[in-house]
Amino acid sequence: MDLSLPRGIRDIEPQEHLLYERIRQAFYEVADLFNFKMMEPAPIEYLSTLSAKSGEEVAKQIYSFKDKRGRDVGLRFDLTVGLTRYVSSRRDLKPPIKLACYGGAWRYEEPQYGRYRWFHQWDVEIFGSASTEADVEVIDVCDKILRRLELDNLLIQIGERSVVEEYIRKSLRVSSEExxxxxxxxxxxxxxxxxxxxxxxxEARGVGKDEVNKLLEFGRLHGAPEKMIQVVNELQLKSSEGLGRVWDSLKSRGIANVEYNMSVVRGIDYYTGLVFETVDTRNPQLGSLCGGGRYDLLPKVFGRPDLSATGAAGGIERVALLMTGKAEPRGVVFVAYTDSSLRKNAVKLASELRSEGVKAETALEPKSLGRQLEDASDLGARWTVIIGKRELASGELTLRDMNERNEERLSPEEVRGRLKAG
Amino acid sequence: MDLSLPRGIRDIEPQEHLLYERIRQAFYEVADLFNFKMMEPAPIEYLSTLSAKSGEEVAKQIYSFKDKRGRDVGLRFDLTVGLTRYVSSRRDLKPPIKLACYGGAWRYEEPQYGRYRWFHQWDVEIFGSASTEADVEVIDVCDKILRRLELDNLLIQIGERSVVEEYIRKSLRVSSEExxxxxxxxxxxxxxxxxxxxxxxxEARGVGKDEVNKLLEFGRLHGAPEKMIQVVNELQLKSSEGLGRVWDSLKSRGIANVEYNMSVVRGIDYYTGLVFETVDTRNPQLGSLCGGGRYDLLPKVFGRPDLSATGAAGGIERVALLMTGKAEPRGVVFVAYTDSSLRKNAVKLASELRSEGVKAETALEPKSLGRQLEDASDLGARWTVIIGKRELASGELTLRDMNERNEERLSPEEVRGRLKAG
Structure with a gap:
């Protein structure tokens, strides 16, 4: 029988799952410290909702299908659309509304290194605040998550759509929106x-070489915020003021690993203000680990022009790649017995150890002591408790150190004390 | 714009999400204590995999569709099929293989009280052990999860397919499999x-009234294990021996809230041995909170007759219903300022508090102190730190107790000490 999986779809196996859980945990803890409320939007939406902002085109890039009543539905391709749809339908919520979500999403795209058709994101969104402070809070929470995961070489690249727009309008004298x-x-x-x-x-699209050159020159501008604020000031762009406010807030929040980068604009039809991406400068091939920005248009499309929106998503698969080997399972204690009549005692002791918080396992089938010790070793157990007839009669247990390969006879209390200590 | 969701599909809103996370956490901790390895199987499978055991019929009850290349795929309807498919494809794994998973699944069925088209399960499976001990370990881990969640009035109803089969064959003299x-x-x-x-x-199906009556009488047999073992013994059924072994193991594991119930047989084509369901006796309308049993046939269908299988799933939605109100978010500290020039100080202090593990929030927009205190109150903050010009000059902060509505002037260190203490 064919046991394969559809292209780009996979299992998250135990070793990788440990990493995902570490990331999820860090995300929950940090998002909670910032008082984001955790929720999860629906995984299946009407296609009309999913394509509200990006148009019917989106259907080609996502898992869309007809349900059994012929309605066009699709699997969520991110967490932002669902959260925005949720907030837009909840006129009773008082802004600012800070929501966070960890979850899977699906895109029908060609799989690449670190990118699958089923992938996971963390997501933070602030609805109903048009302030710079909200934009920076989103950057802050993402930065704190990555730091909690002990990642380094992180560079936050910040762009500002209003600066870019002003530059194009003013210096390139462009007035048409198109x-x-x-x-x-x-x-x-x-x-x-x-x-x-x-x-x-x-040029093929009718944009002059000089214009493109000038634009590219502008796009190559990047560097430390203070320097860049000066550069943009010298270009006499009024919108540079916003960059100053962003930098002030970043400093108040202790965030220094930042560059302003005029080429960071992200999804053109989607974002409307500040945008950012965080990269690992030693692993640029991974692309951005997280990114986001202000997207005031989406709530507008959902009938809530009063709700501005800013947020960011982190890519769990990519962050996990950087953490390979950084999560190990807790060690297990194996409980063995010398005679099958003692199996009950082993089951009981393992159960008692677990009730005291010790991860413990015992053989499910009757096995010789030798086979049990083999199993213990395969499971990576540091300690094996051996229950023997004679020892039991004298109220003792044997504790075997699997690394040192030596054994001690101890009272049950001593064994527990030793195992609880780790 | 229509912001509705497809029937039976919903958002998990913050209040409910807190409960789900509490359940997930309890599940992870308990499954880890038993040394189950956590993983997550693919959410999308080929329809041939999903229908391997139950036949094409299954397509009617699940979200199945054609992908963009015309292949029949479907959303997973449980976690067991995927885990079994995974294990069956991994001939390198040494049994027993103990896997655990928390995740969502989808079924295209009519929504009912506590049942949706998108639902969540915890799931534990043991592959490659035919022993009673494995069956009971599955019951044990489920019981410990529910206890960790402080649920009570739990009754574990255990049935044994081999006893039922022997009874039907012997006492009703039935030999045809059909x-x-x-x-x-x-x-x-x-x-x-x-x-x-x-x-x-x-009778309409050609089964005599006497036979049905006799069967129903048997099906009504339920009660304490010791009593039931005796009853089944008196029926001279050899398979009663297994019930004795199950009870021995349950006792070793400290599990007493058990009845043997001859009518518990669960999915007829699916299970092959011991089966169980856990119910809340005070909320029988909820149905079983978790359930499972031995299902040796599924790995066989996946080409692994050597792998026997036993496992169970818990219904998160139903367990969460029993826990309503049992999870509260951690309290937040609000940092306010008396003058917009002090906003930076507030942002900085909130950031410092968070770095010390205190959940802290500050106004994202400039607001009057009155409005800030209103926000703090809406957020349910117990404490608000107020930064004022004069206080700042003398190196002090104001700490406002939002419940008692009184204020104290304290040094920043005193404020932190107070807030870290809770």
């Missing part, structure tokens, strides 16, 4: 394409 | 239908 978007798309490609490729591509 | 299954189905209905209904239904 051309503005076209040029922002070019900027988005600065980190992935060569200058030559971009000039060629945009 | 009729055997027919009669087991009748037994399965004892708790849901009246005697009259069952006699009528089975």
């Amino acid at each position: 051309k503005l978007i076209e040029l922002m798309r070019a900027l988005d490609k600065v980190q992935r394409k060569t200058e030559g490729e971009l000039i060629k591509e945009y | 009729k055997l299954i027919e009669l087991m189905r009748a037994l399965d209905k004892v708790q849901r239908k009246t005697e009259g209904e069952l006699i009528k239904e089975y």
